[in-house]
Amino acid sequence: MKSFSKIKSLSKKQFKSNLKLPVIFTVISLILSSIDNATENGSLIAGLLLIVVSIYSANLYLNIVKYNEVKDINIPGNKFLRAIGFSFLNTILIFGVTTVLLFVSAIISNDNIITFLFL
Structure with a gap:
């Protein structure tokens, strides 16, 4: 088993050779996330x-992890559609669980559910 320092130095070497594209994607993600969070209802x-x-x-x-380099960022169509479908399914499930928890907490606290939702 490799020591932590060897793994860290190997990671630094791999990251230095593949620095440009991951940084660009990370910055774009941060910008889009801040735009989405800055608006009242989300963009x-x-x-x-x-x-x-x-x-x-x-x-x-x-x-990068699998091949130790940036090979190709293209994604096959079926894999991309599955990823988008999973993302939407994840969003729907999180929304559903949150909604159920809101209703349960309103019922437990003996508040009027309509008042609870529109405050």
Whole structure:
């Protein structure tokens, strides 16, 4: 088993040779995320672009780990559609669980649910 210092030095070497593209994707993700969070209801376009950039950046980071270099950032169509579908499914599930928890907490606290939702 490699020591922590050897793994760290190997990671630094790999990162220095593959620095440009991961930094660009990270900066774009941060900018889109801040635009999405800065607006009151969130920007739909920024949110959708953030999903696409996140898929590409995850694929980029996985390629760096797997091949020790930036091989290709292209994603096959079926893999890309599955990733988008999973992202939407994840969003729907999180929204559903949050909604259920809000209703349960309103019922437990004996408040009027309509008043609770519109405050």
